[in-house]
Amino acid sequence: MASSDDEGSVEEKEHTKKKIGPLATAWLTFYNIAMTAGWLVLAIAMIRFYAEKGTHKGLYRNIQKTLKFFQTFALLELVHCALGIVHTSVLVTGVQVSSRIFMVWFITSSIKQVQSEHGVLIFLVVWTVTEITRYSYYTFKLLNHLPYFIKWARYNLFIVLYPVGVVGELLTIYAALPHVRKSAMYSLRLPNKYNVSFDYYYFLIIAMCSYIPLFPQLYFHMLRQRRRVLHGEVIVEKDD
Numbered sequence: 001m002a003s004s005d006d007e008g009s010v011e012e013k014e015h016t017k018k019k020i021g022p023l024a025t026a027w028l029t030f031y032n033i034a035m036t037a038g039w040l041v042l043a044i045a046m047i048r049f050y051a052e053k054g055t056h057k058g059l060y061r062n063i064q065k066t067l068k069f070f071q072t073f074a075l076l077e078l079v080h081c082a083l084g085i086v087h088t089s090v091l092v093t094g095v096q097v098s099s100r101i102f103m104v105w106f107i108t109s110s111i112k113q114v115q116s117e118h119g120v121l122i123f124l125v126v127w128t129v130t131e132i133t134r135y136s137y138y139t140f141k142l143l144n145h146l147p148y149f150i151k152w153a154r155y156n157l158f159i160v161l162y163p164v165g166v167v168g169e170l171l172t173i174y175a176a177l178p179h180v181r182k183s184a185m186y187s188l189r190l191p192n193k194y195n196v197s198f199d200y201y202y203f204l205i206i207a208m209c210s211y212i213p214l215f216p217q218l219y220f221h222m223l224r225q226r227r228r229v230l231h232g233e234v235i236v237e238k239d240d
């Protein structure tokens with residue numbers, strides 16, 4: 001049981017962490033509304049494409065500009081953490097955002113042969129549902145009118161969507177391997193003027209293996225957030 005001093009320090013920490021200025025609040029409100037709208041546009045475009053074509057083949061090419069813009073715009077979340085206007089782990093956010101940027105720019109948009117893989121459809125659908133939920137949660141929270149079902153969705157859907165999204169990403173990277181091996185894309189063979197070699201094929205295998213230690217960190221972080229927000233558990237995260 002924490003002593004009154006500890007409770008005080010924890011309460012103070014909880015209280016001080018929540019205070020952000022009106023400018024930061026206005027920016028975050030705009031940012032979250034824009035991101036919610038962007039991912040909603042993506043969702044509508046995906047639904048319309050599938051309704052018209054009856055297949056996901058060609059879907060990625062149809063939505064990739066919008067996806068690239070809004071997923072890359074999410075890099076700002078690292079700035080939010082670094083500036084302290086959002087109280088969450090820079091490390092966790094960094095791994096999450098970099099994995100998305102990697103999937104969009106260095107796998108799916110770079111290797112056209114994988115764009116019709118089922119793995120791409122899986123992660124596109126999962127990302128879209130997740131981000132609409134997440135950004136609308138932040139928006140309503142900032143506006144102090146948070147419907148419970150949005151809060152419930154934010155801290156429950158990930159339990160299934162996170163692993164499903166990871167499966168979709170891993171299937172896509174795996175499907176890319178033969179094309180990367182054949183094309184030697186993004187690779188540097190010796191001899192060269194830098195006297196350095198780099199093989200993107202083996203980098204992708206290492207990236208796939210890195211999901212094993214990294215994904216559980218993100219998942220347990222979300223489970224801690226869930227306990228804190230839905231069950232009022234006071235979790236004092238060590239500062240990253």
Ligand SMILES: CCCCCCCCCCCCC/C=C/C(=O)SCCNC(=O)CCNC(=O)[C@H](O)C(C)(C)COP(=O)(O)OP(=O)(O)OC[C@H]1O[C@@H](n2cnc3c(N)ncnc32)[C@H](O)[C@@H]1OP(=O)(O)O
Nearest residue numbers: 087088093096099102130138158161162165207211214225
């Ligand atoms: C370079 C090569 C790399 C290759 C290697 C790759 C390896 C990768 C391994 C990892 C694999 C990950 C794969 C990912 C797959 C998917 O995403 S599948 C889709 C499903 N995914 C999810 O459900 C997770 C979605 N992502 C997130 O939730 C976040 O990105 C997060 C960082 C993982 C967790 O978010 P976090 O902010 O830490 O938690 P919250 O509880 O939401 O927020 C904490 C507090 O911060 C406030 N906040 C955060 N952002 C904002 C904001 N934009 N605006 C306002 N407020 C914000 C939030 O309100 C909370 O505040 P308090 O409740 O007051 O504390």
